[in-house]
Amino acid sequence: MPASDVAVEERPTTSSVEPVVNDFSIQVATVNGSGSQTANLVLLRAIFQMGVPVSAKNMFPSNIAGLPTWFTIRANKDGYVGWKKKTEILVAMNPETAREDVLNLDPGSVVVYDEPLKLDSVRSDLVFYPVPFNTLVGDVTREVTLRRRVRNMIYDGVLSRLLGVEIDQMEVALRKHFGNKVKVVAINRAALDAGYAFAEQHLEKRDPYRIEPMDENQGRILIDGNAAAAIGCLMAGVTVVTWYPITPSSSLCETLIDYLRKYRVDKETGKASFAVVQAEDEIAALGMAIGAGWAGARSMTATSGPGISLMGEFTGLAYYAEVPAVIFDIQRVGPSTGLPTRTAQGDVLTTAFLSHGDTRHPLLFPCSPEECYSMAINAFDLAERFQTPVFVLSDLDLGMNTWMSPTFAYPTKPMDRGKVLDAATLDRIGQFGRYRDVDGDGIPYRSVPGSSMPAYFCRGSGHNEWGQYSERADDYQKNVDRLLRKFETFRNWMPAPVVEINRKAKVGIIAFGTTHWAVVESRDQLRNEADVQTSYYRLRAYPFRPALASFIERHDRVYVVEQNRDAQMAILMRLELRAELSGRLRSILHYSGDPIDARTITDDILVQEGYRVHYSAADGVIPHDAGVGGE
Amino acid sequence: MVTATPTPKKKTNRLGLELPVYRGSKTTLCAGCGHNAISERIIDACFAMGIEPTQVVKLSGIGCSSKSPAYFLGSAHGFNAVHGRMPSIGTGALLANKNLVAIGVSGDGDTGAIGIGQFIHLMRRNLPIIYIIEDNGCYGLTKGQFSPTADVGSTLKTGVVNELPPIDTCALAIQLGATFVARSFSGDKKQLTAILKAAISHRGTAMIDVLSPCVTFNDHEGSTKSYAYAKSHEDPLEELDFVPYFEDIAVDYEPGETQEVTLHDGSRLYLKKLDERYDPTDKMQALRVLHETHERGEFATGLIYVAPMTDDFLTTLNLVDEPLASLPEDQVRPPRSVLNEIMASLA
Numbered sequence: 001m002p003a004s005d006v007a008v009e010e011r012p013t014t015s016s017v018e019p020v021v022n023d024f025s026i027q028v029a030t031v032n033g034s035g036s037q038t039a040n041l042v043l044l045r046a047i048f049q050m051g052v053p054v055s056a057k058n059m060f061p062s063n064i065a066g067l068p069t070w071f072t073i074r075a076n077k078d079g080y081v082g083w084k085k086k087t088e089i090l091v092a093m094n095p096e097t098a099r100e101d102v103l104n105l106d107p108g109s110v111v112v113y114d115e116p117l118k119l120d121s122v123r124s125d126l127v128f129y130p131v132p133f134n135t136l137v138g139d140v141t142r143e144v145t146l147r148r149r150v151r152n153m154i155y156d157g158v159l160s161r162l163l164g165v166e167i168d169q170m171e172v173a174l175r176k177h178f179g180n181k182v183k184v185v186a187i188n189r190a191a192l193d194a195g196y197a198f199a200e201q202h203l204e205k206r207d208p209y210r211i212e213p214m215d216e217n218q219g220r221i222l223i224d225g226n227a228a229a230a231i232g233c234l235m236a237g238v239t240v241v242t243w244y245p246i247t248p249s250s251s252l253c254e255t256l257i258d259y260l261r262k263y264r265v266d267k268e269t270g271k272a273s274f275a276v277v278q279a280e281d282e283i284a285a286l287g288m289a290i291g292a293g294w295a296g297a298r299s300m301t302a303t304s305g306p307g308i309s310l311m312g313e314f315t316g317l318a319y320y321a322e323v324p325a326v327i328f329d330i331q332r333v334g335p336s337t338g339l340p341t342r343t344a345q346g347d348v349l350t351t352a353f354l355s356h357g358d359t360r361h362p363l364l365f366p367c368s369p370e371e372c373y374s375m376a377i378n379a380f381d382l383a384e385r386f387q388t389p390v391f392v393l394s395d396l397d398l399g400m401n402t403w404m405s406p407t408f409a410y411p412t413k414p415m416d417r418g419k420v421l422d423a424a425t426l427d428r429i430g431q432f433g434r435y436r437d438v439d440g441d442g443i444p445y446r447s448v449p450g451s452s453m454p455a456y457f458c459r460g461s462g463h464n465e466w467g468q469y470s471e472r473a474d475d476y477q478k479n480v481d482r483l484l485r486k487f488e489t490f491r492n493w494m495p496a497p498v499v500e501i502n503r504k505a506k507v508g509i510i511a512f513g514t515t516h517w518a519v520v521e522s523r524d525q526l527r528n529e530a531d532v533q534t535s536y537y538r539l540r541a542y543p544f545r546p547a548l549a550s551f552i553e554r555h556d557r558v559y560v561v562e563q564n565r566d567a568q569m570a571i572l573m574r575l576e577l578r579a580e581l582s583g584r585l586r587s588i589l590h591y592s593g594d595p596i597d598a599r600t601i602t603d604d605i606l607v608q609e610g611y612r613v614h615y616s617a618a619d620g621v622i623p624h625d626a627g628v629g630g631e
Numbered sequence: 632m633v634t635a636t637p638t639p640k641k642k643t644n645r646l647g648l649e650l651p652v653y654r655g656s657k658t659t660l661c662a663g664c665g666h667n668a669i670s671e672r673i674i675d676a677c678f679a680m681g682i683e684p685t686q687v688v689k690l691s692g693i694g695c696s697s698k699s700p701a702y703f704l705g706s707a708h709g710f711n712a713v714h715g716r717m718p719s720i721g722t723g724a725l726l727a728n729k730n731l732v733a734i735g736v737s738g739d740g741d742t743g744a745i746g747i748g749q750f751i752h753l754m755r756r757n758l759p760i761i762y763i764i765e766d767n768g769c770y771g772l773t774k775g776q777f778s779p780t781a782d783v784g785s786t787l788k789t790g791v792v793n794e795l796p797p798i799d800t801c802a803l804a805i806q807l808g809a810t811f812v813a814r815s816f817s818g819d820k821k822q823l824t825a826i827l828k829a830a831i832s833h834r835g836t837a838m839i840d841v842l843s844p845c846v847t848f849n850d851h852e853g854s855t856k857s858y859a860y861a862k863s864h865e866d867p868l869e870e871l872d873f874v875p876y877f878e879d880i881a882v883d884y885e886p887g888e889t890q891e892v893t894l895h896d897g898s899r900l901y902l903k904k905l906d907e908r909y910d911p912t913d914k915m916q917a918l919r920v921l922h923e924t925h926e927r928g929e930f931a932t933g934l935i936y937v938a939p940m941t942d943d944f945l946t947t948l949n950l951v952d953e954p955l956a957s958l959p960e961d962q963v964r965p966p967r968s969v970l971n972e973i974m975a976s977l978a
Contacts, residue, residue, distance in 0.1 A: 237960060264963070283716060284752065287713075291710070295725075408970060449708035
């Protein structure tokens, strides 16, 4: 790599009067259960409606009411939607965290706060806007419960005035949120107006941050990944949904239930073309999905890491018995109590090899709501085509946060129900053997109970190709070899990677899932700040395609960026790569429970590339002096 | 209602099928195992009731009992699930195709220990499945350890004494809302066949605990699940006569002595009471009888509890008439207009 000097650029301080337009984050610190979600979503949607690229991250505790929550909205004219650690504007509503929240800000940042908190005494290098929330809400309504509900809407009014977020767009967002509840919209609007009027009369604008209209959001929607996956399941023609509640996956099934009730119940008869069962645990949830898949339904379940652990035994059975099922794993941080509401990509190895004995499972890695939708549809086709459990690995960041997305495309291909035995097929193949490889692709034909086709007794690994019980060594080995052949067949059926080759690049980056958004931004940082050119391979599925090895071959060093401690995806790659290519892999790992951010990736790559980096008060770390250079 | 079948020349049932159609592969269980007798009774009952074998799913967990579905109804699909998890597989299969006749075979370990959770929720849901526990009080396939239905004081072959109280699966099932609960003995051919036929006619979970001695590990003196003990301690509640809905047979009986129960499909069960107070539609009485007989060291057999007209799980789901598994694409993939409507709501 070029080991030339990198100019040290002193950043202007943020107290500069130069306006900062559509490029900053707003963080609202509240207590959970205080009803701030409406105010936050209205603010987010209003900025979205102004055509400005926007994203949101909700950092919430595993708790119903009373613990601190931070909701961050990032507006970015360049379209970066990944997590950014630095916040320019803080709305401090939580007395417990207010002091620490203020201390964490960079100089020049803005604090809108509840006046009695007296936060302006904490620091002198910030722009403080005190707001007497209780007084203002008292003028909006006399009713105590209503006051509590609309109090947060006042900060939306204040921000509208301070930042130039159009108040009429906020009203449109309110209507969207509350539908035709006229009175509710009216009282929230009154709270907005109260905040706006207060800011107009009492707060002199002393910060540079502004939202100005753009035209970037035509044809876009706002949606979370779980809702997107739910729409995918609806469009995939799912018929059996069996699940057990677990954060952060519950909203996937709950949203799906809403859509199924709306669109899949016969209006005349009231009868449903689907069945949903809330099971007694994740073991039963997957057992039911497998039972349904065996009997010919399009079945699914959704869970998170702890549920995946419980599903281990059944997943192995479905692998050997060759039964389709779709399993959504909305990944989160580790077991039991602790950080169940924080994000991670920590289930890669677990799901790839879930269960005992020799097992391997196909995995899909959506990075966006649009892919949650399209991969959900794809997952059902793959599961039935290959008669095996298929895992869709989303995460909390994607599943539960609100993202901008292009509208979803209607499926162009008919459903692929796979090799289900019918009379014509039986005629063609002669005799039915449940585990016979008739077509040479490792995929046998299956008969479905109740179809009057020849029956078989479905069981674990102890069967011959006719589906008869067998403990013979040759039968067993022949069968597991065929399963491997089947696995090889689906390599090229899995979604292709998205590859961007930069001919000048000696450095490659591989990422998957939500890490993508931080990588997009990091690649620009690397190029703009240190002239490090990169190529990019966004993985979308396991098993990997042969293109993976070719990509690594093109580059001297390839950084695998992922959100876990143990470099799980890199390990999975190393199992398949020849040693020379394996040696080119390096890891960028992020595992704090927060979503990964571009700055973390950029700094880590620069350090590993031999640059020395130093911390800048303004912007975390910037590259400084090319050091020893790369190898 | 349905044509009465005249006495056939060749022994065929109302579908015109012969008995061998209902057989399965050769058993690999020990000679004399009670489970084999139960398989025979299942074959008899399915034949007599004229069940279409291709519409049956046979389900099981793990253990000696769970091997037995291979030994009856060879032309039916079967699923040998993982240990203790047959209820969830059965639930899924029936969700996919509500027209299937589900016969589940479990054991006392498969149900009472590892599978107690799924058993409990199966009973709560009242899924239409015949759930048979082949109960021998021990783990046969792992060579004779106690199971949770072993009685206090019962001994292993090695002399080890069981110290823990047994789970009474029948009492548990009744308490959990099961709608058909019976107990029988693998050696009682007449009673077990009648119960199985009635179970086929029932719409809902039919839970049948069948004492089925393990001739290899639990048939010795000191065991309360041996043949000898079962024979001498069985306490039948009634004599059962089953009349299927498709046979027009009048039964004379003395009111007061015999109770008639009409099952979901119109079949009738005549219970000639041995204890004249006993009423199997009375839940509290059922629980009391189970408790009292157990206290006496006996076990009550027969139809212990029945609530024949309760809605089953699939009915409450209000599914379309055709099985979900075979719905065509245009019935499960909403049209483009639906996606457009959803997208518009999110823009």
